[in-house]
Every structure is written in structure tokens, then in C-alpha cells.
Amino acid sequence: MRAVRNSTGLLARFGLFFLFVAAPALAEESKPPLADAPIGQIFRWINFAIVLGLLIYAFSKAIPYFRTHAEEISRKIAEGARAREAAEKRRGEAQAKLANIGADVAEMRLEAKRAAALEAERVRTSARAEADMIERAAQAEIAATERAARLELKTMAARMAVERAEAVLRQELTPKAEAARFRTFVAELEGDAN
Numbered sequence: 104m105r106a107v108r109n110s111t112g113l114l115a116r117f118g119l120f121f122l123f124v125a126a127p128a129l130a131e132e133s134k135p136p137l138a139d140a141p142i143g144q145i146f147r148w149i150n151f152a153i154v155l156g157l158l159i160y161a162f163s164k165a166i167p168y169f170r171t172h173a174e175e176i177s178r179k180i181a182e183g184a185r186a187r188e189a190a191e192k193r194r195g196e197a198q199a200k201l202a203n204i205g206a207d208v209a210e211m212r213l214e215a216k217r218a219a220a221l222e223a224e225r226v227r228t229s230a231r232a233e234a235d236m237i238e239r240a241a242q243a244e245i246a247a248t249e250r251a252a253r254l255e256l257k258t259m260a261a262r263m264a265v266e267r268a269e270a271v272l273r274q275e276l277t278p279k280a281e282a283a284r285f286r287t288f289v290a291e292l293e294g295d296a297n
Contacts, residue, residue, distance in 0.1 A: 200207075
């Protein structure tokens with residue numbers, strides 16, 4: 104492949120050199136009979152061969168470029184078609200979602216209402232349970248306070264009774280009353296002894 108390229112490049116250089124050398128000879132218009140002469144015909148054919156060789160060389164170099172360029176363009180067109188199909192699919196999905204957005208919003212609202220109702224019921228149940236627990240605790244505290252108050256009241260009543268009894272005894276146990284009782288006691292003892 105490389106040998107073909109080198110030989111084609113060498114041929115192209117030779118053709119260009121020959122074109123530059125032959126161009127002044129072909130460009131002379133003052134000698135029309137020379138153009139009709141056999142040498143003029145040879146230069147025309149050489150010029151034709153050089154131009155044809157250059158065209159063939161240019162096309163041989165351009166064809167792979169055009170082929171790869173065409174393949175790249177077809178690949179990009181295919182990628183564009185796939186991207187367009189994907190975009191159309193996403194657009195269709197988005198339109199379907201937009202079409203259902205009203206129903207989705209209504210469903211979300213309904214779900215939110217249900218969740219709020221459940222939460223409110225849970226809070227009410229929790230509040231009731233807590234209120235019941237507080238009420239039981241208050242009842243227990245009231246009962247304990249009541250028992251403590253009764254005990255304190257009994258203690259206070261007993262102490263007051265003792266104090267009152269002491270006061271009554273002090274009033275009744277005066278020295279005169281004690282002497283009278285003593286005499287009554289002694290008299291009862293004498294009466295029992297008889």
C-alpha cells in the first residue's frame with residue numbers, strides 16, 4: 104500500500120514538473136502551425152494524460168475521505184434518529200404524566216387528607232391515653248392524699264382528745280376532788296370489808 108502511495112506521489116510530481124515545462128510551449132499562440140504539428144498533438148495528449156492522472160490521483164485520495172465522511176454523516180444521522188426517537192418517547196411520557204397530573208394531584212391531596220386524618224386520630228388517641236393516665240395518676244394521688252389526711256386527722260383527733268382529757272382531768276383532779284375521791288374509795292373499801 105505504501106509502495107503504491109509512493110509511486111503515485113512520484114507520478115504526480117513528475118506530471119506537475121512536466122506540466123510546468125510543457126506549459127510555456129503550449130501557451131505560445133503566435134505559432135498556430137506548431138499546435139497542429141505532431142509535436143503539438145503529443146503535448147496535448149501529454150497534457151491530457153497529466154490532467155487525467157491528476158484527476159485520478161485526486162479522486163483516489165478524495166474517495167476514502169468522502170467515504171469516511173459519508174459514513175460519519177450516516178452514523179450521525181442514525182444517532183440523530185435514535186436521539187429523536189428517545190426524545191419523542193420522553194416527550195410522550197411527559198405528556199402522559201401531564202395528562203394524569205390532575206388525577207395525581209387529586210390522589211396526592213386525598214392521600215394527604217387520609218394521612219392527616221390518621222395523624223389527628225393518632226394524636227387524639229394518644230391524648231386520650233395520656234389524659235387517662237394523668238387522671239389515674241391524679242386519682243391515685245388524691246387517694247394517697249386522702250389517706251394521709253385521714254391519718255393526720257385521726258392523729259390530730261387523738262391528740263386533741265388526749266389534750267381535752269388532760270384538761271378535763273386537770274379540772275376534775277383538783278386537791279379537793281382528789282381528797283373526796285380518796286374518801287369515797289376508802290369508804291367503799293370499808294363497806295366491802297364489812
